[in-house]
Amino acid sequence: MTTLLHFQMQDGDWVKGKTNNDELFHGYIESIHHEEGIVKVRVIQSDNRLSIGKISDSTPDRLRPLETPPLEQEGHIRNWIDIALSTKDEAWFMELTNALRQTQKKDGEKLVS
Known part of the structure; x- marks a missing residue:
């Protein structure tokens, strides 16, 4: 105990x-x-x-x-989104999809620069 x-x-x-x-x-x-x-x-x-x-x-x-990878790479975020969906955690899903949008926006800006 x-x-x-x-x-x-x-x-x-x-x-x-x-x-x-x-x-x-x-x-x-x-x-x-x-x-x-x-x-x-x-x-x-x-x-x-x-x-x-x-x-x-x-x-x-x-x-x-469990060490979680930083939410900086699209692939990591997508994996966590799959887990959020499987656990039916709506708040976490929304947080992750927002992080995904931000990452995609940053990656798009890098491509244009």
Whole structure:
């Protein structure tokens, strides 16, 4: 239980790690159950295809923050847009599409210069 005392992540944070069944995954934290020492993660990518889209249990010591690439390249932004669509996160989708427009505008200006 002491692992949760220093657990700095919160709901919505993107993480990578292993489930309690030793499946590798990337996903985001749905909820943290301090009393039980369990973190529930919505799996977006996994070595077990059946886990994708589902919520899996893990423990804080098996999780690491998922480093996200900067939103400067169109390809990265498009990948994140796909994830926002698959998670039905409308606010994030709008933020990403705005970032995509800004990136495309900058790239267009570079081509003209």
